[in-house]
Amino acid sequence: MSTxxxxxxxxxxxxxxxxxxxxxxxxxxxxxxRILARLSDGAATVGELAAPFSMSLPAVSKHxxxxxxxxxxxxxxxxxxxxxxxxxxxLEAAREFIDRYRSFWGxxxxxxxxxxxxxxxxxxxxxxxxxxxxxHRRREGRG
Numbered sequence: 558m559s560t561x562x563x564x565x566x567x568x569x570x571x572x573x574x575x576x577x578x579x580x581x582x583x584x585x586x587x588x589x590x591r592i593l594a595r596l597s598d599g600a601a602t603v604g605e606l607a608a609p610f611s612m613s614l615p616a617v618s619k620h621x622x623x624x625x626x627x628x629x630x631x632x633x634x635x636x637x638x639x640x641x642x643x644x645x646x647x648l649e650a651a652r653e654f655i656d657r658y659r660s661f662w663g664x665x666x667x668x669x670x671x672x673x674x675x676x677x678x679x680x681x682x683x684x685x686x687x688x689x690x691x692x693h694r695r696r697e698g699r700g
Contacts, residue, residue: 584627591610
């Protein structure tokens with residue numbers, strides 16, 4: 558009996574496909590993930606978020622706007638300052654989507670582990686976790 562997750566086709570999700578596309582697209586960029594990681598420590602201004610990056614403030618603002626459009630952060634304006642705060646709901650939606658496939662990963666990794674162990678035993682190598690060392694060959698002509 559398979560422990561795979563039921564098909565997601567026709568399954569109602571708390572977030573629609575377009576929203577998930579936007580969320581995962583926003584998370585696909587390393588700079589945006591680093592911005593979110595910084596915001597997980599607490600709110601920050603755009604200038605504070607831009608400080609670690611070697612890019613212009615408008616470039617960082619574009620990344621922030623993409624995160625904002627995905628609902629991953631909220632920006633409040635206070636005069637010249639823009640304060641940003643992490644929003645967890647879209648991350649929860651992404652987690653729910655990924656969790657649908659967790660049993661598949663576990664099953665696949667379990668099968669791989671069984672295969673590796675069986676293959677190692679069949680070749681007489683003992684445990685697959687025991688590293689084998691190759692004999693060192695000395696090059697001829699070197700002195």
